[in-house]
Amino acid sequence: MNEFVTWVREHLWAAWGVLALGLAAAELFTLDLTLLMLASGAAMGGVTALIFPGLVWLQVLVAIVTAFCTLFLLRPTLLAKVRNAPGYRSSLDKLVGSAGFATAAITGSAGEVKVDGQVWEARSYDPSVPISAGEAIEVFGLDGITLIVYPTSKPLSR
Numbered sequence: 001m002n003e004f005v006t007w008v009r010e011h012l013w014a015a016w017g018v019l020a021l022g023l024a025a026a027e028l029f030t031l032d033l034t035l036l037m038l039a040s041g042a043a044m045g046g047v048t049a050l051i052f053p054g055l056v057w058l059q060v061l062v063a064i065v066t067a068f069c070t071l072f073l074l075r076p077t078l079l080a081k082v083r084n085a086p087g088y089r090s091s092l093d094k095l096v097g098s099a100g101f102a103t104a105a106i107t108g109s110a111g112e113v114k115v116d117g118q119v120w121e122a123r124s125y126d127p128s129v130p131i132s133a134g135e136a137i138e139v140f141g142l143d144g145i146t147l148i149v150y151p152t153s154k155p156l157s158r
Contacts, residue, residue, distance in 0.1 A: 016046030041067025106131035125150040
């Protein structure tokens with residue numbers, strides 16, 4: 001074990017590389033680009049370790065500055081490009097057209113539905129058409145995080 005610790009101290013770039021690869025791999029589970037930005041900081045720490053192997057404080061500083069800059073300057077730009085790309089739909093937008101059922105009575109101003117196993121606040125698309133608990137619904141649209149729904153048993157008016 002002592003030999004391993006000695007090797008890591010002499011090859012700190014490898015530890016930075018393992019950290020960068022681990023963060024990049026974990027990004028595959030989140031897909032929000034945060035861990036990828038942290039991985040870039042770790043990678044730059046590794047590059048600094050190759051150039052300045054004895055200056056651990058510099059490696060850490062470069063890693064932190066790189067991670068900070070990519071996280072707060074690059075990530076928002078990349079997310080905006082992804083969200084503005086043709087065909088992008090957020091998880092909320094994907095609810096439009098989904099079927100579910102009313103878990104409580106729904107009026108034009110309040111109610112509750114269950115769609116895809118999740119309970120959501122809802123209101124009726126047509127305030128004159130109340131929806132009773134247990135009735136099948138379809139999501140027509142969104143108002144913030146409130147689903148606008150209509151009963152599938154009645155024709156859609158307007």
